Amino acid sequence: xxxxxxxxxxxxxxxxxxxxxxxxxxxxxxxxxxxxxxxxxxxxxxxxxxxxxxxxxxxxxxxxxxxxxxxxxxxxxxxxxxxxxxxxxxxxxxxxxxxxxxxxxxxxxxxxxxxx
Numbered sequence: 001x002x003x004x005x006x007x008x009x010x011x012x013x014x015x016x017x018x019x020x021x022x023x024x025x026x027x028x029x030x031x032x033x034x035x036x037x038x039x040x041x042x043x044x045x046x047x048x049x050x051x052x053x054x055x056x057x058x059x060x061x062x063x064x065x066x067x068x069x070x071x072x073x074x075x076x077x078x079x080x081x082x083x084x085x086x087x088x089x090x091x092x093x094x095x096x097x098x099x100x101x102x103x104x105x106x107x108x109x110x111x112x113x114x115x116x
Contacts, residue, residue, distance in 0.1 A: 011086050015076050022077070033081050040074035047071055 022028055047067040050059045079086050100113035109116075 011076065014072075015080055015086075018073055018077055019080065031077060031081065033078065036074055036078045036081060040071065040078065043067060043070040043074055 022031060047064065047070075050063050050067060076086065079089070105116045106113075
């Protein structure tokens, strides 16, 4: 298993590089929460498009990697906009989902928590 501290420092480096890239181009003026969220949705749609009308294994991994990077970038920029600690919010969500989806009910099931 990957150490979370290593991931956390990698995310911090990525976020800092994204901010530097944005600031060098004076794009902060365009990076409000609404527009970043719209951009994230568009990038998610571009990721989905790679799988449209084909089997999942037929998607081009290089294109998936490229679109996934865009999804991560906008998600990290939204987190930065709200001053969220990415590690903290994801770990909190995992904990919350653990309550909704206890292993004894959810294991091997695709049901939503309210359908158990």
